Amino acid sequence: MDQQTIETYSASADRFAAEWRDQPPPTDMYALLQRYFAPGGETADIGCGAGRDVAWLNEHGFPAVGYDAAAGLLAQATTDYPSLHFRRAELPSLDAIPSGSYDNLLCETVVMHLPPEEVTQACARLFEILRPKGTLYLSWRVTESDSARDASGRLYAAFDAARVRDGLRDAEFLLDVEAVNSSSGKKVHRLIARRR
Template identity: 80%
Template sequence: MDEQTIETYSANAGRFAAEWRDQPPPADMYALLQRYFTPGGTTADIGCGAGRDVAWLNEHGFPAVGYDAAEGLLAQARADFPSLIFERAELPALDGIASNVYDNVLCETVVMHLPPDQVTQACARLFDMLKPKGTLYLSWRVAASGSSRDAAGRLYAAFDAAKAREGLRDAEYLLDAESVNESSGKRVHRLIVRRR
């Protein structure tokens, strides 16, 4: 992950958590998760932030663990959702997470915080976490022009979707499309794939 982005999220965790709470819920994403994820299946949220989606997953029959690289966000998630599990893990390697252990993996608008040359490796590692027949939901914010940083210092990398697909070579594609995220109002690319 981009270190400046991690530091920004950690140092401003409370502000980001409040911002995400104040956004409309991502009903479009939740509908896709209910359609494609295995009900009752073990679930990981990679880049879980302050835990909003981990809470939703657990409430809707997808027993989930949240992982994030920013210690400040993990502390916020643990404070807001003390009954849920949150652990530290950083893309692209995700050290400490075994292979072939999850039925469902969610990675919502995280990989654009990676340097572009790490995107393929990160996608392959996310796919590696899945059990056979497991499902990965992956999305990223589509950069309007080149890679840039926002006012807070977060990296928003520009990369072709082919970089993500390269890491998902043996996947069965269930969805591959761009749309406007109902929660953030930003344009995102979504891939939903299943391990054969």
């Protein structure tokens, strides 16, 4: 992960948590998770932020653990959702998570914070964490021009979707579209892939 982005999220975790709470819920993403994720399957949210989606997953029959690279966000998530489980893990290696651990994997708007050359490796590692027949929901903010940092210092990398697909070579693709995220209002690329 881009270290400046991690530091930005950690230092301003309360501000980002409030921003995400104030956004409309991502009902479009939740509908896709209900359609494609295995009910009752063990689930991980990679890049869980302040825990909003981990809470939704647990409330809707997907027992979930949240992982994030930013210590400040993990502290915020633990404060906001004390009964849920949050752990530290960092893309692209995700060393803290054994391969074949989960039935469902959510990675919502995270990989665009990686340097472009790490995207393929990160996606391959996400897929390794799944069990056979497991499902990955992956999305990223689409950056139309060059990679850039926002006013907070977060990296938004520009990369072709082929970098993602290259990391998921043996996948069965169930969805591969660009859309406007109903929560953030930003253009995202959504990909749902099943491990064979």
